[in-house]
Amino acid sequence: MVCLGNICRSPLAEAILQSKLDPEKFQVDSCGTSNYHIGKKPDIRSIEIARKHGIDITHQKAAQFKVSDFDTYDFIYAMDASNYSNIIKYSRNNQDTSKVQLILDVVAPNKGLEVPDPYYGGEQGFENVYQMLDSACDLIISKL
Ligand code: 4NP
Secondary structure, rough: OOEEEOHHHHHHHHHHHHHOOOOOOOOOEEOOOOOOOOOOOOHHHHHHHHHHHHOOOOOOOOOEEOOOOOHOOOOOEEEOOHHHHHHHOOOOOHHHHHHEHHHHHOOOOOOOOOOOOOOOOOOHHHHHHHHHHHHHHHHHHHHH
């Protein structure tokens, strides 16, 4: 799960998807395309929204996307088009490229829908992001 800062959207995406999967069988992680917040805990507003829905994300620490993530993971979900193109820049071959998709493409294929960056907004933006990611993750697990 990849966003820009790895403190708002992708920490929620990671935790929501992992909560729906057997951790013995599926490894879910998240990162950002930027280095802005490396090592930091998720944004307090993401922590609170997750807690409200019964998920603890306080242990997460922000990391930056790296080329070896193409080898580690089978699926790479970008939150928005900017994240998508920044990940694609790192791809070494068609196999890498084929692993990357906009997460909302699982809900509405090829519409280019994005999970909006809630960083500069209010709490409602975080709830909105949570609901979008929860629906997307339900579809992801139904296809695994
Ligand atoms: P995220 O949100 O990409 O969902 O983690 C953001 C977090 C921080 C910044 C931008 C977006 N920032 O500019 O610091």
